[in-house]
Amino acid sequence: KQEVTQIPAALSVPEGENLVLNCSFTDSAIYNLQWFRQDPGKGLTSLLLIQSSQREQTSGRLNASLDKSSGRSTLYIAASQPGDSATYLCAGRKAAGNKLTFGGGTRVLVKP
Amino acid sequence: NAGVMQNPRHLVRRRGQEARLRCSPMKGHSHVYWYRQLPEEGLKFMVYLQKENIIDESGMPKERFSAEFPKEGPSILRIQQVVRGDSAAYFCASSPPTAIQETQYFGPGTRLLVL
Numbered sequence: 001k002q003e004v005t006q007i008p009a010a011l012s013v014p015e016g017e018n019l020v021l022n023c024s025f026t027d028s029a030i031y032n033l034q035w036f037r038q039d040p041g042k043g044l045t046s047l048l049l050i051q052s053s054q055r056e057q058t059s060g061r062l063n064a065s066l067d068k069s070s071g072r073s074t075l076y077i078a079a080s081q082p083g084d085s086a087t088y089l090c091a092g093r094k095a096a097g098n099k100l101t102f103g104g105g106t107r108v109l110v111k112p
Numbered sequence: 113n114a115g116v117m118q119n120p121r122h123l124v125r126r127r128g129q130e131a132r133l134r135c136s137p138m139k140g141h142s143h144v145y146w147y148r149q150l151p152e153e154g155l156k157f158m159v160y161l162q163k164e165n166i167i168d169e170s171g172m173p174k175e176r177f178s179a180e181f182p183k184e185g186p187s188i189l190r191i192q193q194v195v196r197g198d199s200a201a202y203f204c205a206s207s208p209p210t211a212i213q214e215t216q217y218f219g220p221g222t223r224l225l226v227l
Contacts, residue, residue: 034215034216036218041223042220042221043203043218043219043220043221044155044203044205044218045218046215046216046217046218049215089154089155091155098143098145098160098167098168098207099145099157099160099168099170099171100145100147100155100157100205100216101157102147102154102155102156103154104153104154105154
């Protein structure tokens, strides 16, 4: 059974600092991994999707890496801004199934 | 192309009543998923449906909960005889039929409060 963990649960940084968010998963038979952003009281916005055959994906200030052998993915956000304050969720999908297994999320606060 | 739509956005029910949550997937999407986010907890998978078929309901509580995705119309998540523990945000996601491992697109959620 796939388990996804995100540590830390909360993170506070000053504006301009780079953010590093960690996600670990127990089952290396992962087909892809997706990073989402959730604002308070809102739905989920997909940020990046990494296929198991890929090692990283980039979109603007965001970069996500995937290391299947160690069961880890990392989301980097460069030059953080107050607008980056949100909860960031990672979710893995098994090869055989289609449901997403979510981590508990990391709540990020970027202070101006 | 409108995104995934869910209604109502907020729903208040008293214990013992029924709650019906609706989800309209993105145009062209025939795969629908329901997830539940309990207060201070992460999102948990409930059920995966295609048109007129339940594919995976391994995350659905055995009693009081049911889901459908008819040939016409939205997907419905139905909770009978609600209890306070059912209070949560319920999210629907959809994906296209072309590749089963595609990105899932999420709706804004329905926040259910049981009094």
